[in-house]
Amino acid sequence: MPRVDEYEKKLKQFSFKEAKVWGENADRFFEDAEEMTKWIDQPSIVPFLKCINDANKQSFRRFRPTVVVRLSLISTIAAQIW
Numbered sequence: 001m002p003r004v005d006e007y008e009k010k011l012k013q014f015s016f017k018e019a020k021v022w023g024e025n026a027d028r029f030f031e032d033a034e035e036m037t038k039w040i041d042q043p044s045i046v047p048f049l050k051c052i053n054d055a056n057k058q059s060f061r062r063f064r065p066t067v068v069v070r071l072s073l074i075s076t077i078a079a080q081i082w
Contacts, residue, residue, distance in 0.1 A: 040067060045067065
């Protein structure tokens with residue numbers, strides 16, 4: 001993830017009247033897999049469904065468990081490290 005100063009530098013390329021950049025820890029801890037799955041679905045999967053035509057929607061929905069499992073594994077490994 002880029003540092004705050006890198007974001008500030010990028011914003012200076014545009015003519016915004018005002019821009020503020022700050023760092024924020026947005027880590028999430030989930031009580032269970034169900035809670036994490038809902039969190040993954042809404043921002044990461046659901047918004048894209050409207051961009052996929054009906055013929056391909058089923059394939060996309062079959063891909064969802066792969067995303068959930070991989071993110072679950074990453075979260076589990078990260079929790080063990082920290």
